[in-house]
Amino acid sequence: MSALLEARGVVKRFGGLTAVDQVxxxxxxxxxxxxxxxxxxxxxxxxxxxSRVSDIDAGSISFDGADITGHRPHQVARLGMARTFQLxxxxxxxxxxxxxxxxxxxxxxxVSGMFSRTDPDTRRRVxxxxxxxxxxxxxxxxxxxxxxxxxxxxEIGMALMSEPKLVLLDEATSGVNPTLTADIADRLRxxxxxxxxxxxLVEHNVPFVADLCERVVVLNQGAKLAEGTPRRIMQNExxxxxxxxxxAEDAR
Amino acid sequence: MSRGAATGSLDGTEAKRRHLRxxxxxxxxxxxxxxxxxxxxxxVTNATLFTLTLMLTSVGVxxxxxxxxxxxxxxxxxxxxxxxxxxxTTAILMSLQSNGPQIGWSPIPAIGLGALVAGLLAAVIGRxxxxxxxxxxxxxxxxxxxxxxxxxxxxxxxxxGVGLTLPPYLNRPLFYYIQLxxxxxxxxxxxxxxxxxxxxxLVAIREDEIGAEMRGIDTTRFKVGIFSFAGLSTGLFGGLxxxxxxxxxxxxxFVEVRTIDAVMGAMLGGLGTVAGPVVGAxxxxxxxxxxxxxxxxxxxxxxxVLLIVIVLFMPRxxxxxxxxxxxxxxxxxxxxxxxxxxxxxxxDEP
Numbered sequence: 001m002s003a004l005l006e007a008r009g010v011v012k013r014f015g016g017l018t019a020v021d022q023v024x025x026x027x028x029x030x031x032x033x034x035x036x037x038x039x040x041x042x043x044x045x046x047x048x049x050x051s052r053v054s055d056i057d058a059g060s061i062s063f064d065g066a067d068i069t070g071h072r073p074h075q076v077a078r079l080g081m082a083r084t085f086q087l088x089x090x091x092x093x094x095x096x097x098x099x100x101x102x103x104x105x106x107x108x109x110x111v112s113g114m115f116s117r118t119d120p121d122t123r124r125r126v127x128x129x130x131x132x133x134x135x136x137x138x139x140x141x142x143x144x145x146x147x148x149x150x151x152x153x154x155e156i157g158m159a160l161m162s163e164p165k166l167v168l169l170d171e172a173t174s175g176v177n178p179t180l181t182a183d184i185a186d187r188l189r190x191x192x193x194x195x196x197x198x199x200x201l202v203e204h205n206v207p208f209v210a211d212l213c214e215r216v217v218v219l220n221q222g223a224k225l226a227e228g229t230p231r232r233i234m235q236n237e238x239x240x241x242x243x244x245x246x247x248a249e250d251a252r
Numbered sequence: 253m254s255r256g257a258a259t260g261s262l263d264g265t266e267a268k269r270r271h272l273r274x275x276x277x278x279x280x281x282x283x284x285x286x287x288x289x290x291x292x293x294x295x296v297t298n299a300t301l302f303t304l305t306l307m308l309t310s311v312g313v314x315x316x317x318x319x320x321x322x323x324x325x326x327x328x329x330x331x332x333x334x335x336x337x338x339x340x341t342t343a344i345l346m347s348l349q350s351n352g353p354q355i356g357w358s359p360i361p362a363i364g365l366g367a368l369v370a371g372l373l374a375a376v377i378g379r380x381x382x383x384x385x386x387x388x389x390x391x392x393x394x395x396x397x398x399x400x401x402x403x404x405x406x407x408x409x410x411x412x413g414v415g416l417t418l419p420p421y422l423n424r425p426l427f428y429y430i431q432l433x434x435x436x437x438x439x440x441x442x443x444x445x446x447x448x449x450x451x452x453x454l455v456a457i458r459e460d461e462i463g464a465e466m467r468g469i470d471t472t473r474f475k476v477g478i479f480s481f482a483g484l485s486t487g488l489f490g491g492l493x494x495x496x497x498x499x500x501x502x503x504x505x506f507v508e509v510r511t512i513d514a515v516m517g518a519m520l521g522g523l524g525t526v527a528g529p530v531v532g533a534x535x536x537x538x539x540x541x542x543x544x545x546x547x548x549x550x551x552x553x554x555x556x557v558l559l560i561v562i563v564l565f566m567p568r569x570x571x572x573x574x575x576x577x578x579x580x581x582x583x584x585x586x587x588x589x590x591x592x593x594x595x596x597x598x599x600d601e602p
Binding site: 051053072073074077078082083085089090091092093094098101102103104105106107109113114115116117118158162 | 445447448449450452453455456459460462463464465466467468469470471472577579
C-alpha cells in the first residue's frame with residue numbers, strides 16, 4: 001500500500017515544551033489508522049501540524065506525492081485532505097445545509113464558479129450526505145442550535161463534502177452517545193469501503209479504534225511510543241503503563 | 253417530533269421568510285421610487301438635495317464598511333481613510349496647475365483614479381493588517397487612519413494643513429441622482445454577492461476562520477479582496493464628495509466621525525445583513541439632524557447613549573429583529589479573541 005500521507009521527524013515546540021518530538025507517521029491509501037495516547041500526549045498538536053494549521057519546527061510532511069511542509073491549510077484541503085476538530089468548528093449562525101454547501105472542493109471552482117450560487121449537483125450531494133448522516137430533517141436549522149453529537153456528525157459531513165482522499169478525525173465520538181457512536185463507525189466504514197477514503201483518527205474511545213482501525217499509533221509525551229495492529233497495541237506493556245501508570249502492570 | 257410535524261414547521265418558517273423577502277422587496281422599490289421622484293417636487297430645494305446627497309454618502313460608506321465588518325467579521329475602525337484618500341486624489345488631480353495651460357483633470361477620470369488609488373492602498377494595507385484578529389485589527393486600522401491624516405497634513409502636494417480647492421460645479425440634482433444610482437447599484441451588488449459562493453465564504457470566515465481555511469477557502473485572498481473592494485468603493489464616494497464640496501483639508505476629509513457613523517449605522521440597522529446598513533445609516537443620519545437641531549450641546553452625548561443602547565438591548569439591530577442572519581458586534585469581537593493565526597508561508601497553489 002503506497003503512503004498517502006507521510007510525515008518524517010515532525011517536531012513542534014511551544015517555547016521550552018516539545019509537544020511533538022521526532023514523530024514519523026504514515027497513512028496508506030484507503031487505510032484507517034488510529035492515533036491514541038494519554039491526555040497531553042500531542043495528538044491534536046500533531047493533527048494541527050499535519051493539516052498545516054500549525055507550523056512545524058523540524059521534519060517534513062508529504063501528501064499524495066506533494067511536499068506540503070510549507071503549505072497553508074486551504075492548499076492542503078484542495079489536495080484532498082479534510083479534517084474535523086476536537087473543539088467542533090462549524091459555522092454556527094449558518095444553517096446545516098449552508099455549512100455543507102460551504103465545504104465543497106474549492107480548488108475545482110473557477111472564477112465563475114466562485115461568483116455563482118450553489119449548483120443543483122452540490123444541493124443533491126448535500127441532501128444525500130445529510131440523509132446518510134441522519135441530519136436531513138435539520139437542514140434548515142442553524143448549526144449552533146444542534147446538539148453536540150449532531151454537530152459532530154455535521155462536521156464529519158462537511159469533511160466528506162469535499163470528496164477527500166484522507167480525513168483526519170479528531171475525537172469524532174467525544175460527547176456522543178453509544179448508539180450514535182456505533183452509527184458513526186458504520187458510516188465511516190461505509191465511506192471507506194465505497195469511496196476508498198482513508199482516515200486517521202485521534203480517539204480516547206479505545207474500543208471504537210480497535211473496532212475500526214487496521215493499524216494504531218500510540219503517542220506519549222509527544223513521542224511515538226508504539227505502532228501496530230490494535231490487538232498488539234492492547235497487549236503492549238509500555239502502552240498500558242503510559243495509560244494507567246506502572247501500578248497497572250503490577251496489578252496484572 | 254414526527255418527521256411530518258418537523259417538515260410542516262420548516263415549511264411554515266420558509267413561508268414566513270418568503271413573505272418577509274417580498275415585503276423587503278416592496279419597501280426597497282418604494283424607497284427607490286420615492287427618492288428618485290423627490291427632486292421633482294417644487295418644495296425640495298437645492299439645500300435639501302445636498303443634505304440628501306450627504307445621507308446617501310453616509311449610507312454608501314456604511315454598506316462598504318459592512319462588507320468587511322458585518323460579512324467578514326473584521327471590525328474596521330479606520331474605514332474613513334479610504335474616503336479621505338479618494339477625496340484627496342480627486343482634489344489633487346483636479347486642482348493641478350502650471351504656469352501655462354490648465355492641466356487639471358476633468359472630474360470623471362479624477363474620481364475614478366481616486367477610487368482606484370484607495371482600492372490599491374487598501375489591498376496593500378489590508379494584506380498586512382488583516383493578519384490581525386478582533387480588536388487588534390480594529391486598532392491597527394485606527395492607527396492607519398491617523399497616520400494617513402498626518403502624512404496628508406505635512407505633504408506639500410496635498411496642500412498641507414491648508415487643503416485644496418477644486419473647481420466648482422454646482423448642479424445639486426445631478427450629484428443627487430449620481431449618488432442615488434451608485435448607492436442603489438452598491439446595494440444590489442451586495443445583495444448579489446452575499447448569494448454567491450464568495451459571499452457565503454466571507455460569512456464562513458466570520459463564523460470560523462480556521463474552519464473555513466481548513467475547508468479549502470483561501471481566507472487571505474477572500475479577506476483582502478473584499479477589503480480592497482470596500483476601499484475602492486468608499487474612495488469613489490470620497491471623490492464625489494470632494495467634487496461637490498469644492499474644498500478638502502485633512503480635518504474634513506479624514507474625520508473619525510465618518511467611520512463611527514458607518515459602524516453605528518451598520519450596527520443600528522443590523523450587522524452582516526444587506527438591508528441593515530442602509531436602514532441604519534439612513535435612520536442615524538436623520539436622527540443626528542434632529543439631535544443637532546434640538547440638542548446642539550449634547551448631540552454627541554445623545555449619539556453615544558444611542559450606541560450603548562444598541563449594544564445592550566438591540567445587538568442585532570433593526571433588521572436583525574426579522575432577519576436571523578445578522579450578528580452583534582460583541583459576538584464578532586468574542587470570536588476574534590483567542591483565534592490562532594493561520595501560517596502564511598506560501599500564497600500560490602502548489
